[in-house]
Amino acid sequence: MTTHTTVGHTSFSASTTGKKMFRVNSGIPLDDAMETISLLQHYANQLTLDAAMNDNGERFIWSAFYLGEMAKALLDDVNDAMFLPRADA
Template sequence: MSTQGTLGRASFFGSTNSQHLFRVNAGVPIEDALETVSLLQHYVNQLTLDAAMSDDGERYSWCALYLGEMAKALLDDVNDSMFALRAKP
């Protein structure tokens, strides 16, 4: 298991003045971040399926969008962290 953690660089949901509303915290263990990404993506998939199968799909699609943005930010931060680890001499 790696002791590498997230860098806290990735953010999501920007406001109108280009400030980000949410950011990944630095120092989250990579394994925990990836487990969370997996869970978030599972719920995105479930909500997307529900949206596709329901006449009221719009109420599911916004939840899926938000969870998907969270998952992407975590993956981006894990990716940055892994590249930073490889770049160290």
């Protein structure tokens, strides 16, 4: 990919106070981040399918939700890393 790394701008998982509990770390190579996004989304999709096909599927929903939220945050941070340098130019 490139030598770009995550910027660490993105936070996720709101607490009861409305503040975000977690943040993407800066300095992660984008190819590693993209591989992780793919894995997180794959498992979120699998859990969602399990939830839809299982009579007791509600136990899978929160796990799928959090995995999807993590994938989205990481993807947003990768997007920032890729496009912020272009905006500065």
